[in-house]
Amino acid sequence: DVKVTQSSRYLVKRTGEKVFLECVQDMDHENMFWYRQDPGLGLRLIYFSYDVKMKEKGDIPEGYSVSREKKERFSLILESASTNQTSMYLCASSLPPFGRNTIYFGEGSWLTVV
Amino acid sequence: GNSVTQMEGPVTLSEEAFLTINCTYTATGYPSLFWYVQYPGEGLQLLLKATKADDKGSNKGFEATYRKETTSFHLEKGSVQVSDSAVYFCALSGSESNYQLIWGAGTKLIIKP
Numbered sequence: 194d195v196k197v198t199q200s201s202r203y204l205v206k207r208t209g210e211k212v213f214l215e216c217v218q219d220m221d222h223e224n225m226f227w228y229r230q231d232p233g234l235g236l237r238l239i240y241f242s243y244d245v246k247m248k249e250k251g252d253i254p255e256g257y258s259v260s261r262e263k264k265e266r267f268s269l270i271l272e273s274a275s276t277n278q279t280s281m282y283l284c285a286s287s288l289p290p291f292g293r294n295t296i297y298f299g300e301g302s303w304l305t306v307v
Numbered sequence: 308g309n310s311v312t313q314m315e316g317p318v319t320l321s322e323e324a325f326l327t328i329n330c331t332y333t334a335t336g337y338p339s340l341f342w343y344v345q346y347p348g349e350g351l352q353l354l355l356k357a358t359k360a361d362d363k364g365s366n367k368g369f370e371a372t373y374r375k376e377t378t379s380f381h382l383e384k385g386s387v388q389v390s391d392s393a394v395y396f397c398a399l400s401g402s403e404s405n406y407q408l409i410w411g412a413g414t415k416l417i418i419k420p
Contacts, residue, residue, distance in 0.1 A: 197350070235396060235410040236351075251407075283350055293339065293400070296408065298350030 196220075197299035199284050205305045212271040214302050216284030225267035226285040226296070227251075227259060236283065242267055243289065274306045309334045313397050313411035320387055321419050328382040328414050330371075330397035338401030340364075340373050340380040341408070345394040354382075354395070392418045 200215035238251030355364030
């Protein structure tokens with residue numbers, strides 16, 4: 194079975210802190226994604242990556258950056274956390290092409306910024 | 308642009324009731340359509356999909372038929388169980404979105420014993 198592992202399930206950070214969310218997948222998938230999930234808004238794509246060191250902005254990239262130095266690992270970085278970034282963050286991976294193959298999700302990371 | 312509209316929740320049903328969760332979409336061309344499910348405390352997982360008009364996706368007793376004439380992909384199950392309580396997301400993928408998934412807002416389903 195495909196496994197997407199997010200390093201932290203629950204985090205509490207202070208405003209202005211730099212936050213790292215780590216994600217690892219074990220199925221050699223080229224595509225990796227970071228989504229944000231908020232009630233009533235569904236999933237919103239923050240960034241995605243289709244190869245090592247390659248990244249593309251999603252719908253809501255402001256305030257976030259990403260890093261993909263190895264194929265299996267995709268990190269989301271909040272440069273200076275703010276309270277409006279309190280949310281559930283979901284990492285996912287898939288084989289190419291986009292949208293044609295099943296996307297596999299991690300269990301999510303609940304981030305609270307105080 | 309492409310969009311997905313789901314019925315608002317929560318939807319509350321008794322065990323063994325018939326379930327319909329409505330999903331309609333706006334898209335040009337021939338998108339692929341998906342239902343994902345998120346059980347409490349977990350990430351999302353693919354429930355079923357359909358890639359062309361009149362296709363029926365099915366899994367775990369759930370079904371959805373890709374209706375191009377009504378631009379719909381409603382999720383149905385004949386007899387729900389308490390274990391079906393979850394949030395259900397409808398999504399589409401098409402060439403206009405560069406094949407990225409466009410997500411509905413999600414519908415929370417609560418099944419009471």
